[in-house]
Each structure stands twice: as structure tokens, then as C-alpha cells.
Amino acid sequence: MSESVKIGNVEVGDFPLLLAPMEDVSDPPFRALCKQHGADVMYTEFISSEGLIRDAAKSVQKLDIFEYERPIGIQIFGYDIDSMREAAAICEEANPDIIDINYGCPVKKVSCKGAGAGILRDIPKMVSMTEEIVKAVNKPVTVKTRLGWDENSKYIVEVAERLQDVGIQGLSIHGRTRKQMYKGEADWTLIGDVKNNPRMHIPIFGNGDIDTPEKAVEYRDRYGVDGIMIGRASIGYPWVFNEIKHYMKTGEHLTKPTIKERVEAARKHFEMALEWKGERLAINETRRHYTSYFKGLPNFKEYRTRLVTEDYAEQVFEILNEIEETYVGEAIL
Known part of the structure; x- marks a missing residue:
């Protein structure tokens, strides 16, 4: 077309x-x-x-x-x-x-x-x-x-x-x-x-x-x-x-985003949410996205649980940094 x-x-x-x-x-x-x-x-x-x-x-x-x-x-x-x-x-x-x-x-x-x-x-x-x-x-x-x-x-x-x-x-x-x-x-x-x-x-x-x-x-x-x-x-x-x-x-597939890119997107998303709607809503409403941002990562359950239960912005950023360090270089399914 x-x-x-x-x-x-x-x-x-x-x-x-x-x-x-x-x-x-x-x-x-x-x-x-x-x-x-x-x-x-x-x-x-x-x-x-x-x-x-x-x-x-x-x-x-x-x-x-x-x-x-x-x-x-x-x-x-x-x-x-x-x-x-x-x-x-x-x-x-x-x-x-x-x-x-x-x-x-x-x-x-x-x-x-x-x-x-x-x-x-x-x-x-x-x-x-x-x-x-x-x-x-x-x-x-x-x-x-x-x-x-x-x-x-x-x-x-x-x-x-x-x-x-x-x-x-x-x-x-x-x-x-x-x-x-x-x-x-x-x-x-x-x-x-x-x-x-x-x-x-x-x-x-x-x-x-x-x-x-x-x-x-x-x-x-x-x-x-x-x-x-x-x-x-x-x-x-x-x-x-x-x-x-x-x-x-x-007709070809783009390379899937790396861990670094996934964490960066999740971080940016959360930063903008904080700015636009304040801490409580940003934390609650960004949770549904995390499972998908990190889909395919092995043994991710513990991080996912922490991301969806954490109540403070500072800790969310810390968890995201931890994920990046833990999984850097890891293949994503």
C-alpha cells in the first residue's frame, strides 16, 4: 500500500x-x-x-x-x-x-x-x-x-x-x-x-x-x-x-531487546510515571508491565515478586539495577 x-x-x-x-x-x-x-x-x-x-x-x-x-x-x-x-x-x-x-x-x-x-x-x-x-x-x-x-x-x-x-x-x-x-x-x-x-x-x-x-x-x-x-x-x-x-x-526479525534495553525501558517508564502521577499510583500501575518487560528470563520469580510488592520508588530502582547486574549477557528465550 x-x-x-x-x-x-x-x-x-x-x-x-x-x-x-x-x-x-x-x-x-x-x-x-x-x-x-x-x-x-x-x-x-x-x-x-x-x-x-x-x-x-x-x-x-x-x-x-x-x-x-x-x-x-x-x-x-x-x-x-x-x-x-x-x-x-x-x-x-x-x-x-x-x-x-x-x-x-x-x-x-x-x-x-x-x-x-x-x-x-x-x-x-x-x-x-x-x-x-x-x-x-x-x-x-x-x-x-x-x-x-x-x-x-x-x-x-x-x-x-x-x-x-x-x-x-x-x-x-x-x-x-x-x-x-x-x-x-x-x-x-x-x-x-x-x-x-x-x-x-x-x-x-x-x-x-x-x-x-x-x-x-x-x-x-x-x-x-x-x-x-x-x-x-x-x-x-x-x-x-x-x-x-x-x-x-x-521479512526478517529484529534482534530482541537486550537485558540492558529492557531494564532501561522499565526504568524510563517508571521515572515518567512518577513524574506524571506521583509515587503511589506510579508504583501500583507500573507493576503489570514488569512481567512482560522481563519475560523469558530464567529464575525470575523472586525478582518479579519483589517488583510487584515493593512500595517505595527507591527500592524499585534498586531492584531494576540488581536485575541488570544479575542477567547481563543472559540469553532471553
Whole structure:
């Protein structure tokens, strides 16, 4: 594909790799690492529309975006159309490149209120809400969603058309239903059907289970999508973006990051987290990344336990230094 993909007027590259919006993961420190290692488009963690319009500190802090992250989308979720319209306008003031609507989050406390993937049980409302948000802002609006609520309601081909008709400029589809949560295998067949529907003219991005360069190439070629959104495979492993790009270009694998590079990334991640969200949150929310930063290291259990239980920043840095000294020169599986 030689032409650059565009979301509205925003150029996002020839075959963009997008960092999925993930709660307590896709924050500025992690996004900075993913950008450095080849991600083309960033999305914030999802932000509650109710939280934004009530000026809740946690929601407002998630509006923090930085110039080096561009192009970046701010993602919002909610069940009330007026609140979502108002929240989209607040997001626009933060000056992202894109406003994204979350119609995909399967978590009970979100979906059972009719937000996130919950709206897949009410397609007319999903379409009206989207239309109102598109009208409320001047930025391009994109949507992230799933195939349907359950096996019997996989209406994504029709839904995609209807969302395009009310003005969205890009669509990311996770290849599972809400009922599946993250279990089983993502089914990309319907994602391909949406992309290959002659009525569609906006970019379609596939999401779900892409965790190797080979799979990225296979799914690109088989389903014809315009780009791929990567979520869980990037947690603690921001190198995945450049690895996929290199493989797409050359058919060869990049050398895996060394221990020194892994420790450096974990350290940088933690430093930025401390700066952005303070010690307590930085310690708690960076823990989920450590297992992946050091995946494949032999006899790592003791270090992992210490990393995920340590309560002071100074000690976390000491443990990271220890890991580097212990494993320098060690082969990583």
C-alpha cells in the first residue's frame, strides 16, 4: 500500500500500527515508550464522559497529551448522549488530533450501564450518539467497537455502514463479541467483510490477538485492513511495533531487546510515571508491565515478586539495577 492512510485530514502512515486505548495502561509514560518504538497513532485511556463534565480529577488528568505523541486520539465512553456530546467538546479543547468513542469495553461495570460494548444492544442509540458527537466537534471522530453483543447479534457490517453514514472517519474493530470478553480466539472474518464492503470508504483497523510480526503480516494480507491496533501484546513490550514494521518491510526479525534495553525501558517508564502521577499510583500501575518487560528470563520469580510488592520508588530502582547486574549477557528465550 503506497498511499498514506488518513483519518479525516490526519495522515497516519502507509499501514499504521495503533496503540489500543487500555485502562491504567495507555497513559502518557507508556505512550511515550510506544511512540519511541514505532507506534503510529496513540489513544488515551478511556475517559468517563460523566467524570469529565463533573470535572473529576482522574478523568481530567487523562486529557494530558504531549506534542511528541501526535497523532493522538482522546477516547471517551458513556451511556448518556448529552453527556457524551458535552464531553467530546471538552476533549476538543485539549486539542487532540482525533476524538474516539469507546463502544467496545466489555467490563461489567461499564457495559451493564449501557456504555462501552453495552451500547451494542441498542444500535439505534449507538448511531444517534455517534451522530451527535460528530456534529459537536470539528476534529475527526473515530469509533472502537466489537463484532456485536453476542454470537446472535454480530451486526458489525451493517453497523459500520451506519456509523460511516453519520460521519465517523475511521473504525477499529476488535474481533470478539462482548460476551466473549477476551476469551477464545479473535475472529477477523467479519472485520475483513467490513473492510471489503464496497460501500465503505473510511479506514478500517483490525484489533485482537496480534502478538507476532508473522500474524500481523498474515492478517494484513488476508483481511485487507488499513492498519492494525495492538493492545495486550504491547504491555511491557513496546518493541512490538518496530518488530512488526521491520518484518513487514524486510521479512526478517529484529534482534530482541537486550537485558540492558529492557531494564532501561522499565526504568524510563517508571521515572515518567512518577513524574506524571506521583509515587503511589506510579508504583501500583507500573507493576503489570514488569512481567512482560522481563519475560523469558530464567529464575525470575523472586525478582518479579519483589517488583510487584515493593512500595517505595527507591527500592524499585534498586531492584531494576540488581536485575541488570544479575542477567547481563543472559540469553532471553
